[in-house]
Amino acid sequence: xxxxxxxxxxxxxxxxxxxxxxxxxxxxxxxxxxxxxxxxxxxxxxxxxxxxxxxxxxxxxxxxxxxxxxxxxxxxxxxxxxxxxxxxxxxxxxxxxxxxxxxxxxxxxxxxxxxxxxxxxxxxxxxxxxxxxxxxxxxxxxxxxxxxxxxxxxxxxxxxxxxxxxxxxxxxxxxxxxxxxxxxxxxxxxxxxxxxxxxxxxxxxxxxxxxxxxxxxxxxxxxxxxxxxxxxxxxxxxxxxxxxxxxxxxxxxxxxxxxxxxxxxxxxxxxxxxxxxxxxxxxxxxxxxxxxxxxxxxxxxxxxxxxxxxxxxxxxxxxxxxxxxxxxxxxxxxxxxxxxxxxxxxxxx
Numbered sequence: 001x002x003x004x005x006x007x008x009x010x011x012x013x014x015x016x017x018x019x020x021x022x023x024x025x026x027x028x029x030x031x032x033x034x035x036x037x038x039x040x041x042x043x044x045x046x047x048x049x050x051x052x053x054x055x056x057x058x059x060x061x062x063x064x065x066x067x068x069x070x071x072x073x074x075x076x077x078x079x080x081x082x083x084x085x086x087x088x089x090x091x092x093x094x095x096x097x098x099x100x101x102x103x104x105x106x107x108x109x110x111x112x113x114x115x116x117x118x119x120x121x122x123x124x125x126x127x128x129x130x131x132x133x134x135x136x137x138x139x140x141x142x143x144x145x146x147x148x149x150x151x152x153x154x155x156x157x158x159x160x161x162x163x164x165x166x167x168x169x170x171x172x173x174x175x176x177x178x179x180x181x182x183x184x185x186x187x188x189x190x191x192x193x194x195x196x197x198x199x200x201x202x203x204x205x206x207x208x209x210x211x212x213x214x215x216x217x218x219x220x221x222x223x224x225x226x227x228x229x230x231x232x233x234x235x236x237x238x239x240x241x242x243x244x245x246x247x248x249x250x251x252x253x254x255x256x257x258x259x260x261x262x263x264x265x266x267x268x269x270x271x272x273x274x275x276x277x278x279x280x281x282x283x284x285x286x287x288x289x290x291x292x293x294x295x296x297x298x299x300x301x302x303x304x305x306x307x308x309x310x311x312x313x314x315x316x317x318x319x320x321x322x323x324x325x326x327x328x329x330x331x332x333x334x335x336x337x338x339x340x341x342x343x344x345x346x347x348x349x
Contacts, residue, residue: 025296030073032290036308037092037098040315050265057120061087064259067162067233070234075160078155084132085120090129091124099322102322105119114328117132120133137167139163141175142161144179144180160241162191166200190255191254192255194259220252221251223252228288
């Protein structure tokens, strides 16, 4: 029997643009382009996985794109970002070339983690993406550690730490929140609340379904955000980041979103109804941005089609790049494990 998820609130319903848009033409076009690229990359990833082009676990980000594009636009260069294993969308939004990501899925040396990490362990230091992490909740404490380093080095940068609604049940979260508040670390904790921890609804894991309340016992500024709106995400991220840069410490954002696909590629999704999925899809963030662009006549139909063609070509070329890239050699098993590389057994190998 399907368990009903949290319904979209009135503020989280499909937004129709009214009056002058809050953000610039360039911002909406970038949001639209980046979200479309993430969506098409993920759709193709799902197809390739079914075709057994690569193995391992695979968790798609379809439906949640507004969170990463809003976070990317609300942060600045030098900030650090990390998340859990549903990590394909984050580096794309931050500027990683999709070719390196697809090659990583294929386990090739040209991948962003040299083909050693696969779907759950993307990494790109150049864009400030400090990795996807396979251990549930591990990134929470690690993210606070990154924030501590930024504060210690007086960089002015902020760490953005994303987690699922299931990860908030980990004990490490409470230890981390306590320390982050005591030390006033420049960190923004983001709950990508898609209603389900694998197949278990929020209602079945807690009697406090407003997850923003978790921060209250630490006197951490906390609030819920419409995760289907890049505008709402950007504003919340920018406000939280500004607070952190001023030295006022962490913020917790319960960003409410929805994944259109299952938890992973092996998920039959029997715990939710088709009507529930359709209700959330009716507020799709990509369609919303496209409506704003059309209503303001910022792009012609031809230009919009050109964006679609460019996105499809990017995905196509990323696959060609991955399939034409080499697999790691055996000696790579011993690389990037130890700091020093002069161990005798490595030379012997």
